[in-house]
Amino acid sequence: MSEINEKVKGRLIEQFPGVEVSETEFGQVEVKAPKEIIADLARFVREELDFDYLTMVAGVDYIEYLQLVYHIRSLKDYAELIIKVDVDSENAVVASVAPIWTGANWHEREAMDMFGIQFEGHPDPRPILLPEDWQGGHPLRKDFIDKRPKRERQFRTR
Amino acid sequence: MLGGVLGNVYNATKSLIKGHLVTLKELRTPKITVHYPDERLELPLGSRGMPALKVNQDTGLLNCTACGVCARECPVDAIEVEAVVGEKGRKKRYPAIYNLDMTHCMQCNLCVEACPFDALEMSDAFEISRYDLDDLIFDKEQLAEIWKTHKAVRITGGEKL
Amino acid sequence: MPEWVMAIIKILIVLAFIGLNGMFLIWAERKVAGFIQARIGPARVGRPQGFFQLFADAIKMFSKEDVRPAAADKWVWWFAPVVFFTPVAMAFLVLPFGPNVIGLDMNIGLIYLAAVASFALLGVFMAGWGSNNKYSLLGAMRAGAQMISYEIPLILATIGVIMITGTLSTQGIVEYQVAHGWNIKTQFLAFVVFFIAMLAELNRTPFDLVIAESELTSGFFTEYSGIRWGMFMFAEYTNIFVMSALAVTLFFGGWASPFGLVGSVLIFLIKTYAIVFLIIWIRWSVPRVRIDQLMTLGWKFLLPLSLFNIVFTGLILLI
């Protein structure tokens, strides 16, 4: 398994000299890429390295910046790849990978709902889980204000 | 071609009849319906209904010392505890208020696992529907009553039932 | 007794029978369904077998609010259950329950039945169109396609029987069978076609596309409630009885029995309810077909088969 990881790492470093490539302790190749090259990187990974199965696109809010985490499998080589892309939280725009992996469509729509990240070139950029007229902000951001009534503290000492 | 069609018809008829025989057989097998309020199923040991407060058999008092670990551990904040510390005549802390809000409780057993004093147990009381939502907030007397009238066990980690 | 008094008494008897029979069949269907499905079915009202469930249901239906959708076509919507119900009741006129126990022994009894039966489609279509609901409309469209294409094999299948017995009168057909034995012996193919077409005509599984609760919620009577819904229900179950009685008359010797008048009526009812049970049993055992498969079965399979049966019967008669 690690042979494939070595090969993948080699190809990635060769093709994209700027990116940080490492291997996690769980046997996954991890790539930290700047957001400008994500479309090229995705296409390269999909077509040259046979990572054909996108399992998820997750957003994470690190307060100073947002991060998008793509987890991709190669069904042929039994390898896993994680791509991490940092996105500016104020002006969150990143290229969509939905044209490359069709299944990314809904996952990106979800990230758009939850984090307010705009995906350029997305085929159908509409809210998916939230209502279409939702005005309350982006729920998974850390600065999201929950307006529901709070329960008071449940443990007191007399 | 006609032979093929006839064969298909034959096969289809045969499998249709087989399917009907299955349903016919089921006409006579015993039913699994339980007429619930009239008959009841025997609940297995450890079946989780709602939590109940354990009463000490010797003293007749609650085991609870109002430490509040259950309230902290509860994911949905269903437990409300008000502790009384150092009152005259009693050495131990005890709960002045111990309310369990069954409108929030999801019967997950986490409070029982967290309790360090063997004061909470999971009872098999599941018939807790009430006409009024406020009646679903159980106070400590009611919880003790449930412990007395129902089967209750405490499972914390790893042991056999 | 003047004739009109007799007529009124007969009508009252038929209506009472429709009511009781409908309630009984609904109860029977639920009970059989329950037993087939490893459960018990109605058991609470009138223990232990829940026999009074049917009265409870009838009372409930009568006392429920009659909700009309705001956008429905008022009069069409209003009359649809009546139009659906009336022909079913009219069919009782020519059903032979026993020797002389018949509303009117017409010499064109079968043609009358066929004419009356196709009238029910109008009620279905009115209900579907008048409700102003897309599910209802789809159901009604399906009903149109289905009922028209299955009426043809249904009627063609009876022609074989007519050729043998040489009469269109229902009483005459039974009398022929008293003399010569059941028609099913010579007309088995016709019975198969008749039975399949009958299931489709009654909108029963596997041909219940008109109602199709998993796709169209309830088809043409999605928007009905209370007693109007009850009328559809009663008409449907009465229709099952009528069709089963017709099948018994045509193929299973009708009331033919050696036990006198009461015995004949009982034998007839027993045979009819046996067919009804068969229909219920089939409903709870098979899935539903799709609309194009339904059409294929009707036009490419049943129609040629019934035509073949007519030719075959004719040849046999000639020889």
Add this chain to the structure above:
Amino acid sequence: MSEIEARRLKAEEVGHEKLILNLGPQHPSTHGVLRVITTLEGERITEAEPDIGFLHRNFEKIVEGWTWSQVIPLTDRNDYLANINNEHAYVLAVEKLAGIEVPERAEYIRVIMSELNRIASHLLTFGTFAMDMGAFTPFLYGFRERELLYDIFEKVTGARMMHNYVRLSGVRNDLPDGWDKEVLEFLDRLENDVIPDYYDLLIKNPIFEARSLGVGVLTKEDAIAYGAAGPILRGSGIDWDLRRDMPYSIYDRFDFEVITREEGDHYARFMVRMDEMIESAKIIRQAFEQMPEGPVMGKVPRVLKPEGDIYSAVEGPRGEIGVYLVGDGNFKPYRVKWRAPSFSNLSILPLMAKGQFVADIVLTIGTLDPIFGEVDR
């Protein structure tokens, strides 16, 4: 201008008389609260668009305020038909992240419970698929078997559905005496009586075959591109099962087959599920044979403050249940992302529904088997 109105105008522009039919959110066939906006031409569907989110409660946000172990009961509620599998997925991720050891016996119990839960879930899917087809009786037979299985679950976990049984570093309690016999009895009955009955009643039925063979074909390429998971992937001929291909827990110790079918139609997906039940039974039997004695709970560190991030996945009944965790060295998770298999599977619906009959979209939803606790989270 409302959404429906806009669609109607669009249809008029095209020049055909089209019917827009709104399936759901309250509809008998949608397995929960799915709304599908379909555009019909006669009975043919030209366009279908799922509208989801009715059950959205933001699981991922809720758990950010909870401690690592408090999350476990809530994972039950994601895919409420595969509770143990969900718990297993979450617990496995946390254990990997925090480096917690699990005793051998607990691993076996987890596998047994997961596979039993897979059987329970597939039994229900069998039933609902039959019901979508209009056959009501198999639905109740499937339910009956599942209820009997839930009785077995209740004896161990104390609950029928929301078990909250898997714990960090083990399982909550050991198996009661004689429980294994009950399970084996159930499996024998399942294999010898129940599944043959299902075959006779439904699967060999000519109407069933006519409705499902060659209908709703999903090609290999589409299945991969959409990230389809579980039986849907394997029904399209892709030989992929996390239990065998990327073994987690102790799945590499069992000998079982990964069921695949080449056709990619409703029938193939349905049969993959039917055969998987038998494979699960095989795994359970082997697990009972190999299971050692010993404790079922290991040591959990008193202070659980893992740091870093991890993606870990298990194979649930509906496919890959993935959990992406970020811990920032606090007693609460910083971020939990739930990769729900139904979410990816349901996104194929517009593709598959195009050109189908109205009656078939119902079957398509049934065979994709989305669970809305999981799709909407």
